[in-house]
Amino acid sequence: MKKSASLILAVSAVFFLGGCGYQASKQIPPVQIPGQSAQTGASTVGEASTVAIKNFSFSPSTLTVKAGTTVTWTNEDSAAHTIKSDTFGSGELSNGQQFDFKFEKAGSFDYSCAIHPSMTGKIIVE
Numbered sequence: 001m002k003k004s005a006s007l008i009l010a011v012s013a014v015f016f017l018g019g020c021g022y023q024a025s026k027q028i029p030p031v032q033i034p035g036q037s038a039q040t041g042a043s044t045v046g047e048a049s050t051v052a053i054k055n056f057s058f059s060p061s062t063l064t065v066k067a068g069t070t071v072t073w074t075n076e077d078s079a080a081h082t083i084k085s086d087t088f089g090s091g092e093l094s095n096g097q098q099f100d101f102k103f104e105k106a107g108s109f110d111y112s113c114a115i116h117p118s119m120t121g122k123i124i125v126e
């Protein structure tokens with residue numbers, strides 16, 4: 001009884017120490033937590049090809065895309081807006097309406113809203 005108790009204690013001590021040594025030397029690789037990648041996946045940085053029109057502004061106000069990308073504007077305001085530039089333009093977009101334009105050539109394209117000239121945006125095509 002006494003002998004077996006000390007044996008269990010000894011075995012436990014070996015397990016404990018061995019466990020510590022194993023954990024200390026074990027390299028824990030960085031783990032992608034699914035919840036985190038789902039959060040970052042919501043923002044389409046670099047690949048974004050959509051511009052929201054909301055609260056009387058273009059979001060993002062400056063969008064960088066690769067040549068050949070079609071950019072889609074969506075009016076999320078209750079007020080009507082337009083997309084106006086020298087090279088592309090929409091008619092009046094009411095709530096929920098969209099306007100597409102395919103940017104074939106590299107360059108920098110400033111645009112505004114014809115109804116609200118203070119609303120400005122820029123598309124940079126690389």
Ligand SMILES: [Cu+2]
Pocket residue numbers: 056080081082113114115116119
């Ligand atoms: Cu507007």
